Amino acid sequence: MSINIFSVEDDLRLLCIQMIELLTKMKDNGILSEDEYQEHIRLKKMFIDDHYKICV
Numbered sequence: 001m002s003i004n005i006f007s008v009e010d011d012l013r014l015l016c017i018q019m020i021e022l023l024t025k026m027k028d029n030g031i032l033s034e035d036e037y038q039e040h041i042r043l044k045k046m047f048i049d050d051h052y053k054i055c056v
Contacts, residue, residue, distance in 0.1 A: 012047070017048070019040075019044055020041050023037055023041055
């Protein structure tokens with residue numbers, strides 16, 4: 001069984017985007033503070049920017 005690295009990277013990118021969307025909803029609903037929100041999305045945005053050169 002071979003693993004398609006491009007498929008895994010695409011899955012990780014999609015997961016990061018979905019997590020950012022979920023965290024944004026949590027912040028908008030008052031579940032997360034701005035500081036908590038920024039802390040949680042920082043690495044996800046860095047991963048996306050570093051590997052895909054796109055902005056979320």
